Amino acid sequence: MTPPLPRFHRLPPERRTEILAVARQHFAEHGPQHASYNKIIEAAGISKTAAYHYFDGREDLLSAVLDDVLARLLDALGPEPSASDADAFWAGLESGTDALTAHLLGHPDDLALAEVAAAHEGGAAWRGWFTALVDEGQRLGVIRTDLDRELLVGATTAVVGAADLWALSALAAGRQPDRAQVWTLLAGLWGTKAADRAH
The missing domain is CATH 1.10.10.60 (Homeodomain-like)
Structure with missing residues (x-):
């Protein structure tokens, strides 16, 4: 294109x-x-x-x-992660995820096209945000460094994407999604220090 x-x-x-x-x-x-x-x-x-x-x-x-659509989603998610410490890292991730979920709930056209938009042009822009997230988490000691960085970026992108869809589905059904489950899932992926924060 x-x-x-x-x-x-x-x-x-x-x-x-x-x-x-x-x-x-x-x-x-x-x-x-x-x-x-x-x-x-x-x-x-x-x-x-x-x-x-x-x-x-x-x-x-x-x-x-x-x-x-991708620009609107990244706008809702917020700037690339930058934090002074682990608590600020988690707080930024939580607020960005909440803002993106709220945006998708309020903009059904963006929701319908979100998956295609994220993959557009090879998903470079979307993946760039999650690369920055993993880099920042590793810098702060929140995310493990014993696995290949590209594998962690890909897995993190997939987990957050699945979590967003899960949360929206729950909200549409009138249930409040339990965000702690998402953090537990990410903590398991990211390693022991992240797991400490999730519990």
């Missing part, structure tokens, strides 16, 4: 936001593979001629939407 054409970026920010919001809704409702490009541009009030000045086609529009 290629990025939108330069003319799209020259549109006023409000208009770009509006186009992406309409497209995000369609891709979320019908799925990234099935949403109709023609219906999206019609709903966004763009002629076919103008649409091809902004995007090479449907895949470029999808790429722009996924980039936007």
Whole structure:
């Protein structure tokens, strides 16, 4: 997928936001593979001629939407982790996870596209946040250093992603998820010092 054409970026920010919001809704409702490009541009009030000045086609529009969703998710999660000590590390992780869960609950289109957005372009941006998390945890002595760093990053990313989906499912069913279970799961992955904090 290629990025939108330069003319799209020259549109006023409000208009770009509006186009992406309409497209995000369609891709979320019908799925990234099935949403109709023609219906999206019609709903966004763009002629076919103008649409091809902004995007090479449907895949470029999808790429722009996924980039936007990922930026919104990372915005909700907060900046890359930086903490003065282990307690601050855990507090930052908890608040970031809570903020992301709240964002997904309040933005069902982002929720519907979150998994695809996180994997977009090989998942580099999403993985970058979790790489920073593991690096910071290792620096503070919270996360073990006896395992391969890439393995820990991949496993951490997968566990947090699964935990977010689990928490949202519980909330949708009217149950409050027990966050301690997530910390226990991460502590088991990260090692003894993390396990001390989880209990």
